[in-house]
Amino acid sequence: QVQLVESGGGLVQAGGSLRLSCAASGSIFRINAMSWYRQAPGKQRELVAVITSGGGTNYADSVKGRFTISRDNGKNTVYLQMNSLKPEDTAVYYCKESQAGFVYWGQGTQVTVSS
Numbered sequence: 776q777v778q779l780v781e782s783g784g785g786l787v788q789a790g791g792s793l794r795l796s797c798a799a800s801g802s803i804f805r806i807n808a809m810s811w812y813r814q815a816p817g818k819q820r821e822l823v824a825v826i827t828s829g830g831g832t833n834y835a836d837s838v839k840g841r842f843t844i845s846r847d848n849g850k851n852t853v854y855l856q857m858n859s860l861k862p863e864d865t866a867v868y869y870c871k872e873s874q875a876g877f878v879y880w881g882q883g884t885q886v887t888v889s890s
Contacts, residue, residue: 811824
């Protein structure tokens with residue numbers, strides 16, 4: 776059974792930084808693409824960043840140059856380093872793992888950026 780557990784969210788002032796972590800278990804982590812999504816109140820869930828099994832990355836335009844996604848296959852963990860945070864980055868952040876046509880989600884971690 777695949778399980779994803781996010782951590783690292785919290786309250787931060789605008790301009791600050793946070794690093795989110797997502798620990799995976801029960802999957803062949805190293806061969807799977809991993810993604811971070813976020814959902815703000817009243818809005819649809821949106822893709823923030825994705826990293827392939829080979830380490831290729833892609834980002835939403837709104838976070839390019841500020842956020843960095845990375846992975847540690849030895850720890851079965853994917854990270855999201857978030858710098859220069861803005862109030863509009865406030866959302867619940869979720870990690871997603873795609874394996875063999877199936878999709879798995881974590882429970883989410885709240886990020887709140889105060890102005």
